Amino acid sequence: MQSDTTPTNQSSSKPVVTRRLDKFFTNLADVSAFVARFFREAVLPPYEFKEIIRQCYEVGYRSLLLISTTGFITGVVFTNQSRPSLSEFGATSWLPSLIAIAVVRALGPLVTALIASGKVGSSIGAELGSMNVTEQIDAMEVSGTNPFKFLVVSRVLATSVTIPVLTMYTIFLALLGAYLNVNQNEQTSFTSFFQEVFGAITYTDIFASLTKSVVFGFTIGMVGCYKGYHSSKGTEGVGKAANSSVVTAMFLVFIEELLSLQIISAIRGN
Amino acid sequence: MPFGETNHLLSLATSNTHKNNPSPDRQSASETEPIISIHGLKKSFGDLHVLRGIDLDVNRGENVVVLGRSGTGKSVLIKIIVGLLKPDTGRVMVLGQDVEQLRGQELDEFRQKVGFSFQSSALYDSMSIRENLEFPLIRNVRNLTQGEIDRAVEEALDDVGLSQTINQMPSELSGGQRKRIGIARTLMLKPEIMLYDEPTAGLDPITSIEINNLINEVKERFKATSIIITHDLTCAKTTGDRIAMLLDGRFERVGTFEEVFADSDERVQQFYNYNFIN
Numbered sequence: 001m002q003s004d005t006t007p008t009n010q011s012s013s014k015p016v017v018t019r020r021l022d023k024f025f026t027n028l029a030d031v032s033a034f035v036a037r038f039f040r041e042a043v044l045p046p047y048e049f050k051e052i053i054r055q056c057y058e059v060g061y062r063s064l065l066l067i068s069t070t071g072f073i074t075g076v077v078f079t080n081q082s083r084p085s086l087s088e089f090g091a092t093s094w095l096p097s098l099i100a101i102a103v104v105r106a107l108g109p110l111v112t113a114l115i116a117s118g119k120v121g122s123s124i125g126a127e128l129g130s131m132n133v134t135e136q137i138d139a140m141e142v143s144g145t146n147p148f149k150f151l152v153v154s155r156v157l158a159t160s161v162t163i164p165v166l167t168m169y170t171i172f173l174a175l176l177g178a179y180l181n182v183n184q185n186e187q188t189s190f191t192s193f194f195q196e197v198f199g200a201i202t203y204t205d206i207f208a209s210l211t212k213s214v215v216f217g218f219t220i221g222m223v224g225c226y227k228g229y230h231s232s233k234g235t236e237g238v239g240k241a242a243n244s245s246v247v248t249a250m251f252l253v254f255i256e257e258l259l260s261l262q263i264i265s266a267i268r269g270n
Numbered sequence: 271m272p273f274g275e276t277n278h279l280l281s282l283a284t285s286n287t288h289k290n291n292p293s294p295d296r297q298s299a300s301e302t303e304p305i306i307s308i309h310g311l312k313k314s315f316g317d318l319h320v321l322r323g324i325d326l327d328v329n330r331g332e333n334v335v336v337l338g339r340s341g342t343g344k345s346v347l348i349k350i351i352v353g354l355l356k357p358d359t360g361r362v363m364v365l366g367q368d369v370e371q372l373r374g375q376e377l378d379e380f381r382q383k384v385g386f387s388f389q390s391s392a393l394y395d396s397m398s399i400r401e402n403l404e405f406p407l408i409r410n411v412r413n414l415t416q417g418e419i420d421r422a423v424e425e426a427l428d429d430v431g432l433s434q435t436i437n438q439m440p441s442e443l444s445g446g447q448r449k450r451i452g453i454a455r456t457l458m459l460k461p462e463i464m465l466y467d468e469p470t471a472g473l474d475p476i477t478s479i480e481i482n483n484l485i486n487e488v489k490e491r492f493k494a495t496s497i498i499i500t501h502d503l504t505c506a507k508t509t510g511d512r513i514a515m516l517l518d519g520r521f522e523r524v525g526t527f528e529e530v531f532a533d534s535d536e537r538v539q540q541f542y543n544y545n546f547i548n
Binding site: 142 | 349352354378379381382384386388389390392393394395396405406409410455456459
């Protein structure tokens with residue numbers, strides 16, 4: 001926590017561009033050190049299994065209602081919006097395949113990650129920020145507990161594990177919403193809808209989706225923890241940490257989505 | 271404030287946590303043995319030179335009060351003692367160990383012997399009072415049964431007169447209650463040294479007296495050596511065996527309360543007059 005309590009000395013004589021560049025590289029070095037420390041602490045004993053399980057429960061439980069609603073609505077809305085385009089070509093029978101590919105490959109992981117960024121990322125940022133401001137992290141450190149391992153490693157591992165599970169849940173609910181919409185409009189049966197769905201997706205799709213979700217989960221947890229752990233002192237710092245956690249995590253999720261699209265396309269060879 | 275019988279679990283905690291570095295019997299140790307030794311300590315934050323050469327020896331079983339204006343580096347000093355901050359230059363020897371050289375497990379073990387009572391109490395918001403008090407025991411003492419932990423928590427709460435708060439959350443407590451719970455949590459591992467950061471800040475006079483009495487009782491019962499950071503002269507007079515006055519980044523005056531405030535230095539007198547005349 002030493003760096004947190006140490007005011008930085010910024011000379012006013014430096015040109016603005018250099019100062020910004022300095023700050024950028026300093027932040028980059030801080031983030032790299034934080035991520036490197038996570039991997040080091042995560043593999044070295046003792047392991048905080050109890051806390052990891054508690055955090056998994058917290059992450060899952062906190063997001064469940066919102067994820068359920070959003071996943072279901074995404075399926076219904078996406079189906080409804082896709083129908084007119086397909087019906088122009090008389091191809092409404094392709095709806096289950098189209099929805100399956102869109103939901104499994106992109107919408108499921110993305111929607112889950114965005115909801116989790118807002119719900120979980122902000123919560124982690126605010127909680128750790130508040131603990132930092134009120135010296136709870138220092139208190140943990142002086143009582144002989146490694147706060148990084150207890151607070152950061154457990155939360156990042158929890159988001160990395162739980163968000164893929166939530167993604168699968170979102171995909172299921174989105175498909176369920178899509179089925180209800182298709183069933184109402186095209187009178188397609190449950191069996192034939194899901195036959196079409198599973199016919200359209202491959203193991204690569206599911207594996208890629210899960211891998212992407214692990215990366216999203218890691219990013220959300222890491223950003224929330226970094227922002228909270230390095231929040232400036234005062235209540236304003238807590239608000240900034242929470243806000244910045246959401247904005248940064250969402251931004252990074254979109255960048256990662258773009259990168260993963262390129263990688264998966266290259267793997268598929270298209 | 272009632273203090274119960276000696277807690278055998280706390281002794282167990284001590285024997286467990288200190289087994290790698292056996293400490294001398296506190297009862298028979300020389301009262302004049304320096305347990306904290308600070309020499310030539312300097313600390314700056316950028317252009318701000320906070321500590322400009324601190325020298326201080328604290329003897330075993332002694333309460334030393336560090337007085338000084340806000341922002342003069344009092345809290346920085348005790349954060350350096352416990353290894354939360356690193357000094358720019360100088361040496362801090364605590365319990366015979368150079369704090370700056372301690373790393374990892376060694377530092378954790380050292381910190382179990384040094385209790386730190388934070389200005390903000392630093393109770394874990396997401397945990398109940400019971401969980402707050404259990405935390406240091408569960409983390410640092412192995413092979414304790416739940417029954418033993420429960421008994422230790424109940425006795426600790428009884429010691430600070432707050433048994434009824436066991437299932438409450440920190441947010442439900444008053445400032446004075448939080449301070450007392452914070453001190454009780456620190457005492458769960460029976461530290462040899464207690465560092466109090468502004469123990470009476472923001473408290474009413476009656477609660478401040480209770481906290482001062484608690485500090486003295488901790489000294490009596492646990493034979494703990496304490497450094498008390500404050501700018502409350504009543505607290506300083508009540509709890510301090512010696513006063514160290516931090517002026518311009520150095521301990522300009524060190525001695526008993528009467529010796530320090532017998533000085534005609536304008537800064538010292540301003541401090542005294544504000545507390546006792548205004």
